[in-house]
Amino acid sequence: MKVKVVTRILEANDRIAEDNRKRFQAAGVTVVNLMGAPGAGKTTLLERTIRALQSRLKVGVIEGDIVGTDDAERIGALGVPVVQINTGGACHLDANMISEVLDELPLAELDLLIIENVGNLVCPAEFKVGEDAKMMVLSIAEGHDKPLKYPLMFRESSALVLNKIDLLPYMNTDMNKVRNDSLALNPKLQIFEVSCATGEGIDRWAQWLSGLRS
Amino acid sequence: MKVKVVTRILEANDRIAEDNRKRFQAAGVTVVNLMGAPGAGKTTLLERTIRALQSRLKVGVIEGDIVGTDDAERIGALGVPVVQINTGGACHLDANMISEVLDELPLAELDLLIIENVGNLVCPAEFKVGEDAKMMVLSIAEGHDKPLKYPLMFRESSALVLNKIDLLPYMNTDMNKVRNDSLALNPKLQIFEVSCATGEGIDRWAQWLSGLRS
Numbered sequence: 001m002k003v004k005v006v007t008r009i010l011e012a013n014d015r016i017a018e019d020n021r022k023r024f025q026a027a028g029v030t031v032v033n034l035m036g037a038p039g040a041g042k043t044t045l046l047e048r049t050i051r052a053l054q055s056r057l058k059v060g061v062i063e064g065d066i067v068g069t070d071d072a073e074r075i076g077a078l079g080v081p082v083v084q085i086n087t088g089g090a091c092h093l094d095a096n097m098i099s100e101v102l103d104e105l106p107l108a109e110l111d112l113l114i115i116e117n118v119g120n121l122v123c124p125a126e127f128k129v130g131e132d133a134k135m136m137v138l139s140i141a142e143g144h145d146k147p148l149k150y151p152l153m154f155r156e157s158s159a160l161v162l163n164k165i166d167l168l169p170y171m172n173t174d175m176n177k178v179r180n181d182s183l184a185l186n187p188k189l190q191i192f193e194v195s196c197a198t199g200e201g202i203d204r205w206a207q208w209l210s211g212l213r214s
Numbered sequence: 215m216k217v218k219v220v221t222r223i224l225e226a227n228d229r230i231a232e233d234n235r236k237r238f239q240a241a242g243v244t245v246v247n248l249m250g251a252p253g254a255g256k257t258t259l260l261e262r263t264i265r266a267l268q269s270r271l272k273v274g275v276i277e278g279d280i281v282g283t284d285d286a287e288r289i290g291a292l293g294v295p296v297v298q299i300n301t302g303g304a305c306h307l308d309a310n311m312i313s314e315v316l317d318e319l320p321l322a323e324l325d326l327l328i329i330e331n332v333g334n335l336v337c338p339a340e341f342k343v344g345e346d347a348k349m350m351v352l353s354i355a356e357g358h359d360k361p362l363k364y365p366l367m368f369r370e371s372s373a374l375v376l377n378k379i380d381l382l383p384y385m386n387t388d389m390n391k392v393r394n395d396s397l398a399l400n401p402k403l404q405i406f407e408v409s410c411a412t413g414e415g416i417d418r419w420a421q422w423l424s425g426l427r428s
Contacts, residue, residue, distance in 0.1 A: 037252040037253060038251040038335045038363070038364060039251060039355065039356025039360060066336060066363060066364060066365075066366075067365060068362055089366070091305060091334065118336070119364070120305065120336060122305035122334055123305050123337075139355060141253065141353060141378065141381065142252055142253025142353075143253050143255075146253060148281075149252070149281065149284070150252060150280060151280075151281060152280075164355065167385075170380070171381075
């Protein structure tokens with residue numbers, strides 16, 4: 001019975017996601033659903049990415065959080081259009097939440113819309129929002145066992161950004177295990193190693209991301 | 215409609231949690247629901263805690279993960295009774311999942327049962343499982359903005375274990391902000407600073423935890 005409820009919710013979600021997708025295509029905007037655990041560094045990666053791409057692409061952002069507007073204020077300070085969604089208690093964004101805020105963004109003027117999901121390694125991966133691609137951020141401080149413990153997000157993502165590599169000298173994270181387990185789950189996964197603290201690796205990631213437009 | 219479904223699920227959960235609680239009381243076991251984001255260090259804290267308490271208390275563990283038995287194997291290696299729950303897709307443990315595995319544990323022989331929840335800062339805080347107290351682990355590598363972004367877990371917890379303090383010299387985490395924002399949400403919150411890598415702070419935490427028995 002519980003399973004049936006979930007299935008129905010997911011089916012309804014996928015229909016709305018498909019409507020969102022058509023709207024994005026009509027506006028000519030590429031849409032990325034950015035996921036990751038709390039504290040993986042999603043917002044800091046977004047700040048770095050926007051700075052790297054701002055001269056080439058018109059970027060917009062939707063911020064998803066349980067409560068608060070901190071992240072939208074950080075992104076808004078960079079001069080890009082941003083909308084904050086507060087989910088209340090929900091641990092993920094769904095297609096309907098996205099649909100309800102699309103009128104607040106100048107979609108037709110945007111090249112790239114990045115949707116920062118609620119910090120969570122589980123449920124965001126289950127809910128399509130109309131994106132062209134899902135991407136995930138994993139902090140190397142979270143440890144090397146995460147791909148096998150949270151496999152769905154690694155399977156669903158087109159890219160994995162391994163963040164906080166500046167901490168590698170102080171941790172015993174086995175990066176080969178992270179890479180190998182991730183690629184075993186998803187052989188097509190693009191893996192980027194970055195430090196949002198130092199800026200290392202951001203250019204290569206931003207370059208790849210901007211290539212999604214073509 | 216969606217809200218109604220959720221409310222009904224939570225009410226049904228609370229009834230089963232109450233049954234679990236009566237069963238725990240009858241067995242004379244103190245039960246802790248240990249929560250935190252993926253990679254906060256819950257399992258490593260558990261290993262350190264069990265080693266610190268093993269001579270004084272009989273400890274048992276229930277491990278919650280989406281998939282896999284890695285954590286149960288790590289805990290089982292310490293010689294304590296452990297059961298692994300795999301939630302499939304669910305991002306939290308609920309009272310029914312706990313109820314279904316209680317026959318697998320020698321409850322009447324245990325002093326302390328620690329339930330390690332699925333790695334998630336959101337939903338685990340909403341679902342009672344019959345515990346005497348909820349506790350949470352936050353890695354200082356997750357950043358100082360977490361209390362205000364994920365307030366429910368900080369409100370629901372009796373103790374907050376700030377882990378990975380060995381990384382403080384390499385991060386710009388504002389520990390005063392973490393402490394102040396956490397206490398603003400929950401003035402009764404007990405805060406412990408530990409490093410599961412070095413063992414710093416574990417004794418004080420374990421001492422406090424064993425005091426819950428009385």
